[in-house]
Amino acid sequence: MTSRPSFLFRLFRHLVLGGGAVLFLLPFVWMVLTSLKPADEIFTSTVHWFPTQWAAIDNYTQALTQVPLLRYLGNGVLVCTAILLLQIVVALPAAYAFAKLDFRGKQWGWRLVMLALMIPYQAIAIPLYVMLHWVGLLDTLAALVLPFTLSAFGIFLMRQFFKTIPDDLIHAARLDGMSEIGLVWRVMLPAALPALLAFSIFSVVAHWNDYFWPLLVISSPELATPPLGTMFFRNEEAGIHYGPLMAGTVMITAPLLLLFIIAQKRFIDGVTLSGVKG
Structure with missing residues (x-):
């Protein structure tokens, strides 16, 4: 039998984990608080965590009206959903073949x-761009979806x-x-739901936050995804009104945080169970 860790070790472990959690959460907390402040309280000589005058309604209203933020969010949902469904259609049969x-x-x-798995897609971005140009798919939602339908990581995780x-x-x-x-589809898919949910979170987070590829293939503002829409918002605002900019960023980030909070147990189960066998 293994002995239980000492109290000092457990205390040290919790302090390290708690300190790491605070370090990673600090930018998000600062972003949310900045989205509640008026412009004259954002850049001051002293640091104030909480606003003395609340400007949340103005900031979030401007974030929704200065640029079509809801359209950008809708584009992000559409693109991420299409990519995930196509990745599942390809990854599950391939993983089954390699495993069984x-x-x-x-x-x-x-x-x-x-x-x-070891080749970042940025390394093949130019050939992909040229191929999409040849078939006439640049500046379309298909250009955001088709290059990612085959996921080596999805095949690896499901296998x-x-x-x-x-x-x-x-x-x-x-x-x-x-x-x-x-x-x-009738036996392996239901059995693999924990791993599938873990892969879904990886896929959605990666493509929801992707800025490089949409910037390369999309030139029409109405087709922008949330990160690219943030750039259009900043250009519109000339980088001056950081309250509305942070409000827009909060609305873009919030769906991912909610998704992980809701599915965190299944996510952890899927990741741990997927590493049992080599």
Whole structure:
């Protein structure tokens, strides 16, 4: 039996974790408080955490009216949802094949997936841009979606989770006459919901916060995603009124925070269970 950690060690551990949490939360807290302040209280010689005069209504109203922020949020939801659904359609059958099937070239295929994990998409941005230009998809929502339909990380994460599912369950389904495609969507998908939710959070956060790729392929303001919309807002405001700018940033960040708070238990379960088998 392992001995319980000493009180001093547990106290030290909690202090380190608590200090790290405060360090990471501090920018978010400052952003929210800044969104509540009038302009003359944002830049002062002394630091005031809380506003003496509340300007929340004005700041959030300007954030919603100076630029079409709700449209940017809608574009972000549409793009992230389309990317996630297409990634799932591709990743689940591929992960099932790598985890439970034997076929020629399996090892080389898996090595290619692992190689793709190490290549940032910024490194292939120019070839992707040229390809989209050839097919006439630049400055469209399709340009934001199509390059990310194949996720090497999604295949890796789901494959690791599928390795933990007993083979007896798959054999029983095959004896009942279920096809391999039916196995993927009717057996493996329900069993892999924790890992799928963890991957969904990774995917949504990555593409919701993506600034580089939309800036490269989108030139029409009406097609902007939330991070790109923040740039348009700053240009509109000439970088002067930071209260409305922070209010807009709060509204862009809030959905991700709420998503993680709601799904944090499933997210942790999915990440931990996906690493049980290699």
